[in-house]
Structure formats: structure tokens, C-alpha cells
């Protein structure tokens with residue numbers, strides 16, 4: 001065994017640069033702007049200093065609305081992910097660049113070309129995080145309204161992904177290009193990809209979507225799954241479920257890497273970290289944010305209610321939540337939800353704010369403790385292979401990764417559970433991925449069966 005071969009299983013970090021939401025505190029004096037390149041540069045370069053495998057950007061195709069107005073309790077608006085990542089490629093040299101892009105509204109040939117361009121220009125560091133947000137309200141931005149039924153979102157995504165892959169694979173290594181022809185009803189395309197392969201063959205495929213269909217889709221088609229289940233026990237249950245689905249899809253259990261989103265609150269001692277976590281929560285869930293969260297369900301102003309008092313006793317004014325009220329509340333029955341929330345808050349004696357603390361975030365809760373405590377905990381995640389890594393979501397931009405990189409990473413390295421150098425130059429190498437799914441045997445690639453052309 002070579003001297004530098006890890007003897008302990010390792011975890012990795014990616015960074016999830018959150019845009020619009022309340023889990024980033026944008027009001028502190030040290031906070032940057034969510035649209036200024038300097039914020040992105042600072043975070044990406046810090047992450048690269050900490051040997052993070054990837055810099056990850058979410059996407060929102062339409063601004064959220066709240067009680068008929070733009071939602072202005074957090075910052076609004078974020079630049080296009082691929083444009084930002086192309087700029088970051090120029091000021092970094094190793095870190096992977098992951099763009100969330102919607103499979104429902106993007107056209108496969110165009111999307112394939114844009115992602116492949118990023119992959120080539122970055123030296124094989126790009127990835128596509130496939131999401132399927134599909135409501136008519138978002139679709140209105142694309143002149144497509146609600147063209148796709150919610151139930152069909154993953155069937156469509158699978159067709160798009162298959163086509164995108166065929167475009168990426170259409171240029172052979174032996175100077176031939178193979179025709180890509182697909183007729184799926186929603187789209188009917190014929191053509192050739194416009195670029196050769198990158199240093200990692202083609203962009204890595206991530207997936208984020210938590211339904212059964214979403215998990216099965218990831219097990220069939222993705223290489224990394226971004227989840228919301230980061231606490232130990234839920235993460236373990238999630239990993240077991242995902243590995244079972246991956247094997248059922250005919251792949252090795254570890255073929256799909258698992259990266260939950262996670263927030264870390266760290267300090268010298270556990271007690272200091274707990275105090276800091278209270279400060280973070282107070283800043284994240286302001287009284288106005290707590291009320292706005294409930295207003296998404298109640299459908300009316302709750303300004304008359306005390307955020308430190310019990311949940312509202314009135315019933316929601318609408319029956320079902322509308323599409324403008326944030327993806328998390330899609331078509332929720334409001335009376336049922338309000339009743340369940342009131343019951344939970346009463347049983348646990350939670351005020352409005354405390355309740356929103358508990359249920360409000362997309363992620364399950366932070367990991368809080370001293371650098372040593374958290375490093376010991378993460379070593380357990382590594383030893384039991386509960387995750388392959390975490391997509392770290394800093395609560396401060398752009399300084400929120402500093403203590404993770406300067407204090408937590410060395411603790412993890414000392415324990416042998418975190419890389420001490422990048423494994424190679426491409427994202428595929430950093431993540432320890434096998435060859436792309438379509439490249440595991442000539443027969444696996446449908447493009448090989450089609451007419452081909454000499455590339456001169």
C-alpha cells in the first residue's frame with residue numbers, strides 16, 4: 001500500500017452558495033452582496049484553499065412573491081449560474097463548478113452545449129445539478145405555462161438527460177461525430193454536438209429532489225445526490241435508502257455519491273458554539289421572517305400576532321397554497337397544515353419564532369460544537385460511510401467558510417478523514433467517480449448505433 005493511501009474512509013466538502021433565503025444572514029456589517037462577483041470569488045477561493053471538491057449554485061427561475069408583492073425579507077435576485085461559474089473558473093484552478101439547471105424548461109441541445117462549454121473552459125470541472133421545478137407560475141416566464149404535469153416531471157427529465165448525454169458523447173475519440181436523434185413528443189431533435197469531450201469526458205451529473213420518483217431518477221441517472229438530510233440518523237437512513245435504489249438500478253452501491261446540505265456553527269468550546277448558534281438563529285429568523293413563513297400558509301397578513309406568542313388561532317383564508325409561495329409549499333392543504341402546525345407547537349410549547357426555527361429551513365438543522373467535537377462527529381460519519389461529503393452552506397457570505405477551512409479542516413486531516421490534497425485536476429477525479437454511465441461499454445451509448453460523420 002502506498003504511503004499516501006488513506007487508511008480511514010474520508011469525507012469531502014462542497015460549498016452551497018445560497019442565494020435567496022433566510023439561512024444566510026445578509027444584514028451583518030461583514031456580509032457581502034449576493035450579486036457582487038467579489039462575494040463569489042472570496043467564497044470559491046476560500047473553499048479551494050480548504051480543498052473543497054465543488055462550488056455549488058442553486059437556481060430560481062422566478063422571484064418569489066408574498067401576499068401579492070415581491071418577497072423582500074431576504075435578498076432578491078441572483079445572477080445566472082453558468083455565467084458566474086465561468087467567471088469563477090478564471091480565478092480558481094481545481095474546485096468543481098456545479099450549476100443547478102432546470103430540466104423542465106431548458107432545451108437539451110442548448111443546455112448540453114452551455115454545460116459542455118463550462119466543462120471545457122474550466123479544464124473538466126463542471127457539473128449539472130438536475131432539478132425539475134415545474135409549476136405554471138415559473139413556466140409563465142418561458143411562455144410554456146403549466147405544459148408539464150407534476151407527475152411527469154421526472155419522465156421528462158430522464159428524456160432530457162438522455163439527450164444531453166448523447167450530445168456530449170456524440171464526438172468520438174476517433175475523430176467521428178455521431179448523429180443524435182430523439183423524438184420524445186415534448187421535443188424532437190436531430191443534430192450533432194458542437195464540442196469535443198473535456199478532460200473529465202463530460203460534466204458530472206448531480207440531482208436534487210427528494211420524492212420517491214426523484215430518488216429513483218437519481219439512482220438511475222445521477223452521479224451525486226444533493227440531499228437535505230444532514231443530521232446523523234436521518235443521513236444514515238437516507239444513505240441506506242439511496243444505496244438500495246442504486247443497486248436496484250443495476251449500479252454498485254457507492255456509484256451515487258451522497259452530499260447533504262449542512263450548516264456548521266463552530267467555536268473554541270461547545271458552550272461558545274451553542275451561544276453562537278442562538279445568535280445565528282435569531283439573525284436568520286427575525287420576527288418578520290417568522291410571520292412571513294406562516295403567512296405563506298395562512299394567505300393573509302399576520303402582523304397582529306406576536307412572533308414570541310402562540311401560532312395564530314385564525315384559519316387560513318385560502319384552501320390550497322398557490323405556486324408563488326415558495327417551492328416548499330407547493331399545493332399544500334392549508335387548513336390541514338395549519339392544524340398540524342398548531343398541534344405540534346402546542347405539544348412542544350413553541351412560540352411562532354421557535355416553531356419556525358424548528359421547521360422553517362430546507363435543511364434539517366445545524367451541526368453545532370467546538371472544532372474538536374465536530375471533527376470527532378464527522379469522523380464517525382466517515383467511518384460509518386453515512387455520507388460522501390457535505391455541501392456546506394455558510395450562514396455568512398463571504399466570510400462564513402473561514403473557520404471551517406482554517407480550523408475544522410486541519411482537525412479532520414489530523415484524524416485522517418479529509419483529503420490533504422486534490423486527487424487530480426477534474427471534478428470527477430476529486431469525487432472519486434467512475435467513468436460516466438454512458439462510457440462503461442461501447443454498447444451502452446445509443447449514439448453509437450446512429451450514422452456518423454468524419455470530423456475534419
Ligand SMILES: Cc1cc2nc3c(=O)[nH]c(=O)nc-3n(C[C@H](O)[C@H](O)[C@H](O)COP(=O)(O)O)c2cc1C
Pocket residue numbers: 057058059060061100102130131132133208209210211212213214215226227228261327362
Ligand atoms: C437540498 C435541495 C436543494 C434544491 N435546490 C433547488 C434549487 O436551487 N432550484 C430549484 O429549482 N430546485 C431545487 N431543488 C429541487 C426541487 O425542489 C425539485 O426539483 C422539485 O421540487 C421536484 O422534486 P421532488 O418532488 O423530487 O422533491 C432542491 C432540492 C433539494 C432536495
